[in-house]
Amino acid sequence: MFYLTSAALLVGGAFAQVPSALYGTFYPKNINTTEWISNDTIGTYGGIYQAGTYDWNVENKTYGTYDYCFMPHPRVQEYRLPAPVANGSVKAELVYLQYLQRHQRRTPYNILPTGENQPFECDNIDTYLYAGPGQGVSAQAPIDVYGETYTDPTNPFVKTYIPGTCQYPQLTIGGLLDAYIHAQDLWGVYGEKLGFLPSCPDNTTWFRSSESPLTQQTAGGVLRGIWPSYSKSLPLHQQATDVDTVNEGFSCSYRNTILADILNTSAWQAQLQAAAPLLAQLEPFTANDSAWTQTFDHLSDNFQSRLCNGYHLPCAINDTSDCVSMTQADEVFRTGDWEWNYYWRAYPNAKTYIQTVEGLFIQEILARFAAVEAGTNTIKYEHDFIHDGDIGPVAGALGISSLRWPGMGSNIAFELWRIDGGSIYARVLYSGQPMETIYGLLEWLPLSQLVGILQEYVPENIIQLCNTSS
Known part of the structure; x- marks a missing residue:
């Protein structure tokens, strides 16, 4: 375990107000305005949306930059102990880490309604698909079979789909390579620097994923x-x-x-109006399909997935000179950011929305915290492999000051530290650095205060809430 000692003991535990020295591209001040959408001079607000197929070396990128393709995470070069521990005003021991992580890079979920002009190739990654007998069951082990997608030239639906060797979505080779790097950096911090992680998985470690192969393969x-x-x-x-x-x-x-109410609010309609000229330009790709024009989820997903895996932005099937420009893609991404910030922060009923989406998972997190505080928790490291649709509402519940779309490998780390006298203090890292929130920097606060922030997002009766008629 890692200790720092001092005769002094921090009491009270006010929220830190010092802004993070890193992550200037994470917290845009004007994300709530339609100007964020339509002002081309904003560009990507310093964000990165491109990576090569095998690009897993991030040493040449500025750490702390919003990088949709491979988000920052705890890394030993930049990791700092909580300020009161680092300056010696407390003696503290890290006793629990819960790490929430979105899966890494993937192919798109959403294929353009008019079809795609470029194939997407995945023959450089094998997705294994098999089951084996459980422990104690006497049976022969299976052959390690893996899925290999192909396109049959006789299939007429391919003409309005996308040729290639991928499923949509699936983890890409870049995503797998990113997972290794992400993990090596985690080990550098929590294994080598802090001596916290065990040398091999044991009964103090616990791992969870969603049902999606994306999260399972990332794990x-x-x-x-x-x-x-x-x-x-x-x-x-x-x-x-x-x-x-x-x-x-x-x-x-x-x-x-x-x-449905979100999509009908005046704010949502105002952002669609601000983006109307862009939607008109992109009609050759969307065919004015409402699924692609009422939100920017599909367009963002399609463009992000291409650029993050070494592909070009799409061109029209019937006119290869009509291609999506980076200026247009930048506006799509800014609109996607606006929408995510609206879902989980700016929407007036965001609290209830978070309760219906993520309230039960937040409740599980709080149960872990309670067990740690009571000294009954045997798990000291839990790693949850989940989705952007989980990271976003948890960040919203924590009061993140502004929320850009959580990129590939986005992560939230809950660190619980026990100080002399037995009190538990908490720190929340977002993509490797203390999260900037409406409460201040979540650098060092009594666990009770963190619980108080999150508790209101746990529904009293989720079944009753879900059955609410209006």
């Missing part, structure tokens, strides 16, 4: 990167798909009602 890469010499299998815990508390697993009709 395989990350866990290999943390423990490169580990030779046994590991359980990756998942809840049943229909009742999963992440990735909107459980059904909730009121959640859909709220989403």
Whole structure:
């Protein structure tokens, strides 16, 4: 364990107000305005949206830059102990780490309605698909089979789809390589620097994913990167798909009602009006399909996935000279940022929306915290492999000052530290640095204050809430 000693003891625990020295591209001040959408001079606000197919070396990038393709994360070069621990005003021991991580790079979910002019190739990554007998079951192990996607030339639907060797979505080779690097950096901080992680997985470690192969395959890469010499299998815990508390697993009709209200608010309509000239320019790609014009989710996803894996922006099927420009893509990305900030921060009923989407998962996090405080928790490191749709509402519940779309590998680290006398203090890192929030910098605060922030996002009765009629 890592200790720093001092005769002095910090009491009270006010929120830090000093702004982070890093991450200037993470917290735009004007993200709530339609000017954020339509002002081309903003560009990407310093963000990065491009990476090569095998680009996993981030040494040439400025650490702390919003990088949609491979978000920053705790790294030993930049990691700093909590200020009161570092300056010696307290003696403290890290006793619990809960690490929330979005999966790494992938192919798009959304294929343009008019079809795609470029193939997407995934024959450089094998996605294994097999089951084996459980421990204690006497049966032969299976062959390690993997999926290999192909396009049959006789299939007429391919003409309005996308040729290539990928599923949509699926982890790309760049995503797998990013997972290794992400993990090696985590080990550098929590394994080597702090001496906190065990030398191999044991009963103090616990891993969870959603039902998605994206999160499961990311977990395989990350866990290999943390423990490169580990030779046994590991359980990756998942809840049943229909009742999963992440990735909107459980059904909730009121959640859909709220989403419909979001799309009808005057603020949402104003942002669509601000983006109307752009939507008109992109009509050859969207075919004016409402799924592609009522939100910028599909366009952002399609463009991000291409640029993050070494591909070009799309061109029209019937006119290869009509291609999406980077200026247009930048505005798409800015609009996507605006929408994510609206969902989880600016929307007047964001609290209830977060409750219906992520309230039960937040409740699980708080149960872990309570067990740590009571001294009954045997787990000291939990790693949850989840989605942007989980990172966003958790960040919103924490009161993040402004929220850009959580990129690939986005992460939230909850560190719990026990100080002399037994009190638990907390720190929350967002993509590697203390999160900037409406409460100040979440650098060092009594656990009770962090619990108080999150508790209001736990619904009193989720079943009753989901059955709300209006």
